[in-house]
Amino acid sequence: MAILPILKYPDPVLKQPSVPVEEINDEVQKLIDDMTETMYQAPGIGLAANQVGALHRVIVFDVSPPEERPKPVVIVNPKIIAAEGEVKYTEACLSVGDFSSEVRRKARVTVSGLDRQGHPLEIEGEGLLAIVLQHEIDHLDGRLFIDRISRLKRGLYMRQIQKQMKK
Ligand code: NI
Numbered sequence: 001m002a003i004l005p006i007l008k009y010p011d012p013v014l015k016q017p018s019v020p021v022e023e024i025n026d027e028v029q030k031l032i033d034d035m036t037e038t039m040y041q042a043p044g045i046g047l048a049a050n051q052v053g054a055l056h057r058v059i060v061f062d063v064s065p066p067e068e069r070p071k072p073v074v075i076v077n078p079k080i081i082a083a084e085g086e087v088k089y090t091e092a093c094l095s096v097g098d099f100s101s102e103v104r105r106k107a108r109v110t111v112s113g114l115d116r117q118g119h120p121l122e123i124e125g126e127g128l129l130a131i132v133l134q135h136e137i138d139h140l141d142g143r144l145f146i147d148r149i150s151r152l153k154r155g156l157y158m159r160q161i162q163k164q165m166k167k
Helices: 026-041 128-140 153-167
Strands: 046-048 057-062 071-085 085-093 099-103 108-114 120-126
Touching: 026 046, 026 057, 026 071, 057 128, 071 120, 071 128, 085 128, 099 128, 108 128, 120 128, 120 153
Parallel strands: none
Antiparallel strands: 046 057, 057 071, 071 108, 085 099, 108 120
């Protein structure tokens, strides 16, 4: 397993939609292992493949309580098949750095996909699990949480990173 560099905004790869995995081969298995290790090392609670430069539809996450970790969940080709309710949650992202903001999301989602053995799975979630599922699937569609906040708040973030880049 290897710890991979995590791409940061405004890296253009983060804006690219990822393509579905057609075969869960050794390369994809290795990607899953590396993503899992990279996520824990960051540390983060979720990671999408394009955050480490691989444009495959693969996400990993672990929202279990600290004492139960590690309990990584992998979804290949995740897809939201049902969603309801509304919730606001303060989000951050390993690709966005030192910035967090409230984002409006669906309160409950059902996601279908494949596990790493290629078996179909379905995960129904609310609370943090629902947020993480939507946040990571957004990544696969080339979308960051800062794309879902107000223009005013995004402006604050833009000025913040411009300052950091000048340093
Ligand atoms: Ni993220």
